[in-house]
Each structure stands twice: as C-alpha cells, then as structure tokens.
Amino acid sequence: MEADFVIVGAGSAGCAMAYRLSEDGQHSVLVIEFGGSDAGPLIQMPGALSYPMNMKRYDWGYRSEPEPHLGGRRLATPRGKVIGGSSSINGMVYVRGHARDYDHWAESGAAGWAYADVLPYFQRMECWDPAGHGGDPAWRGADGPLHVKRGKRDNPLVTAFVEAGRQAGYQTTDDYNGAQQEGFGPMEQTVYRGQRWSAANAYLKPALKRSNCDLLRGFARRVVIENGRAVGVEVARGGGVEVIRARREVILAASSINTPKLLMLSGVGPGAHLAEHGIACAADRPGVGQNLQDHLEVYVQMASLQPVTLFKYWNLWGKAWVGAQWLLNKSGPGASNQFESAAFIRSRAGVDYPDIQYHFLPIAVRYDGQAAAEGHGFQAHVGPMRSPSRGAVSLRSADPMDAPKIVFNYMSQPQDWQDFKTCIHLTREIFGQAAFAPYAGKEIQPGADVRTDDQIDAFIRDHAESAYHPCGTAKMGAVTDPLAVVDPDCRVIGVEGLRVADSSIFPRITNGNLNGPSILVGEKASDHILGQTPLPRSNAEPWLHPDWETAQR
Helix, strand or coil: CEEEEEEECCCHHHHHHHHHHCCCCCCCEEEEECCECCCCHHHHCHHHCCCHHHCCCCECCEECCCCCCCCCCCCEECCECECCHHHHCCCCECCCCCHHHHHHHHHCCCCCCCHHHHHHHHHHHEEECCCCCCCCHHHCCCCCCEEEEECCCCCHHHHHHHHHHHHCCCCECCCCCCCCCCEEEECEECEECCEECCHHHHHHHHHHCCCCEEEEECEEEEEEEECCEEEEEEEEECCEEEEEEEEEEEEECCHHHHHHHHHHHCCEECHHHHHHCCCCCCEECCCCCCCEECCEEEEEEEEECCCCCHHHHCCHHHHHHHHHHHHHHCCCHHHCCCCCEEEEECCCCCCCCCCEEEEEECCCECCCCCECCCCCEEEEEEEECCCCCCEEEECCCCCCCCCCEEECCCCCCHHHHHHHHHHHHHHHHHHCCHHHCCCEEEEEECCCCCCCHHHHHHHHHHHCEECCCCECCCCECCCCCCCCCECCCCEECCCECEEECCHHHCCCCCCCCCHHHHHHHHHHHHHHHHCCCCCCCCCCCCCCCCCCCCCCC
C-alpha cells in the first residue's frame, strides 16, 4: 500500500488536493479517511443541515473543555467524519473572506498568500452562474468544480433584512464575494441542482474515477518519520495496524483539530508537551496546537407578526411535504439552506474592513434543530469576526484513540465583551427599522428586559455558541517565526516530505464561513506541492469604505 502522495483527511482541502494532484495522471494519490459514505437525504438535502452535524455517524463529536469565560460551559465542536469532511455537515454558506484577511496573512509571514495571489485560485475553483443572480463575472470563476449559487430569496423577511440595513444607513452589496464585501445583500451557498455541493461531490468523486486516485478507509494514528523525513502514515483498519507509504509526500488535511493532534502524536510539536506524554520529539515546533481561533455568535430572535416564516413546516406534515418535494425533484424549501441574506459591517469608525457578520434566517431555531417555543419568528446570527482570544489543541494522552483537549478560551479579552455588546445593539437597531415594522413582534432573545451591560454580558455568557469555524492550529509563516508550523509552501518546518494543507494553517481567521477558504488552501497548496508556477496575481482592486476612518457606516 503506497502512493506518490498520501493525503490524510477527505475534507474540504483534502478533496481539492486529491482532484488537483491526480489531474495530470502523472502521480498516484491515496486519500485516507476514517468516515464513511455521504449518501442519503440527511446530508444531501440542504434544508436538512441541522441533522448531520448532530449525528455521531457523521461527526467526530468533539467538545471543548469547560470554557472559563463562558460559565464553564463545554461547547460542541463538530468536525465532519465522512467523505467531504465538514463540507458534508456544514451550513453550506459560501464566503471567500475579505481581501484584507489575505493581505494580513502575507504581512504576517505567509508570503505569496496575499489577496492578489489567492483571488485567481478562488476563480479557478468556482462555477458561478451570474444569470439571474447579479454579481460581477470579472470577480468570479465560471468553470471550476465548486458550484456556488443563491437561494430563491422569495421569503419577504429575507429582502426585509437587506432593506432594513439600507434604511439604517449601511451599504448594500450585490456580491460580498466580489469587489465589495461590506454591506447587506444576498448570501451564497454551495448547492447545485438542489443538492449539497460538498467537496466530496465537487472534487473527490470525480477524482476517484481516475485510475491514479484511490480512497482508503482507515484511522490515521501517526505519521511515520524516519531520519527527519515523513515516509508514510500508520493506519488502523480491519482490526490491524499497517503503514501506508508515501513515495513523495505525506499531506495532513485532517482539520484544525485532528491535524495538530496527528502532528503531536508523530513527534512534531512543543517538545515539553510531547515529553509529558512520552512521545519522542522529531521536530520541536511550539506552535503546533496553538493559535486556535473560532467565530462565536449569538442568535437575536424576534417573534413574527405574520405567519410567513419557515415555522409553518415545523411539524410532521410540513416536514414530510418538504422532504417529498425534495426527493421527487430537488425543489422546494429543502433545496436551500435558507441562509439567503447576509451582511458584513464594521463595528465602529477606525476599523478598515468589516468585523461583524450576519446570517439571517426566516425562522427562530437553534443549530441543534430546536425551534423557538413562540412559534413564528426570525433571527440573525451575529458575532465578531476577529476576536483577539486564542486557544489551543493539546494531547489528552499518547493514545491515538483519545480525543484531544480543546480549549478555545472564548471571551478571554475585554475587547470580546465590548464587540459582542456592540453586535447586539446594532442588531436591535436593524430590527427596529421600518422594513421590519409589518413583521417584528416582541424580542424572543435576548428579550426586551435584557438591557444593561451586565444583563447583556450574562446573556452572552449563557447563550453564545460557536459558528463552527475552528482554525489556526498549525499556522503558516516565515521559517524564522518560532510559532510558525508550516512555511508558505505548506511544508512542515523541520520535517522533510510532510505538509499541512487545511484550515490549521490560517495565520488568522478569515471573515465569514471557512469552507471556501479551506478549499482554497487545498487548491493553492496543490500547485506548491507539484512545484508549478503559481497562477498570475490579480490586479483587481477590492472596495474599502472611503470614510472608514471617521464613520461606522
């Protein structure tokens, strides 16, 4: 069992690399994945998104340690355990991130990863149909593997949200993935012909039709490193343990939780931490597992005065009808993730690009599928984009079967509390605009009686939830940076023949949902791995608010 390239993890980045590394037929690629098939309506029907991320069959089931600044709550940390990885259990929201995110990467040592460098790769990966959708085709890709679309946006609440933003004095944007992220506008989704368009559907399944690409079901225990070089992966399968050998390189794409765990089990990580667990150190990289970041959010929920929300389907007959429509012709409410309007705004003057994101949903419901008892309602998911808090992933033991320790250290900085209070104040202002007058009833959550700073802080402590965007635990940077784990070619510093290419390598979290940027990493890393000349840099000029220094909107 050997191949030129052995990829650990069939998630967003791993699937993209399987496709690109096998594309010219010159190299053999073997993808190791512990999870199983993504067949069945619970994954493939966009409207059923709350199910797979709450199922042991598809999710690793990780939870954080008690979070010290959130009242000791342990937060769910879902990661996909299925082909497609987290792209098979996520909310299907497609966001590239802001141009300044990638410029910051380059400025912090990830040379060659500025926005001008990555935009051509976003264009290469996308299949964007502008017909009837708006947006500027010059900024988008037309024939990539990843289909990106917009929902029908036929619910009046979806357009009311954008109009309320305009009434409150914010920009509107026809395409937040184009020149202008800032503002209110339509949200995009990785859905194709009414079906979830995961990295497995977009990349892996076409790649597996090639004779030089294969998928191996097994549990990766560690990378085998001999004389400073990665030569294979130790895999448990079929009741035994074997080594899958890599003739050229081992590439870890196992998620920002499992990738640092695998590195440490393989002897790559903070030397003292490895010694605690009796693991021989192959490369002392103190940054492995550090720099953990995520997006935290709260749901601001309003009762609806009119029965126009998705709550009308929140019963046995309604769900049966939605499911039947989808099964018969991939249409109806089940064909959309229902996140059809979005906004990216700045919290205050002096912030140069958006640091708050909104997902709008025309039902008051939680990620675990529990609807608000009040019945008809709607909600905005809102949270800061660039929290200064940092956490860590560490080993619980040297046993590969043990889940790692995850501490996000959410809300550990005073800035976090200020930013969240701002989010809630700004959201209340938006829901108070004339566009919502026909619909907005009482505030379900936080509730009209939650007004003072102390009350709002208590609400955040009790109700803030992860948006499930962990990243940063094997950050990319200059070889001279002691906390960098990989160089700008995604090579693990101090080990030959080993790379990391997934959301672990983000130096700093990007604006919005992370599936798009994770696929980008797989796309761009493939060119680095193959030694190909990078795609030519883009000359496109992204929009920044001309008055950002003096105005919040």
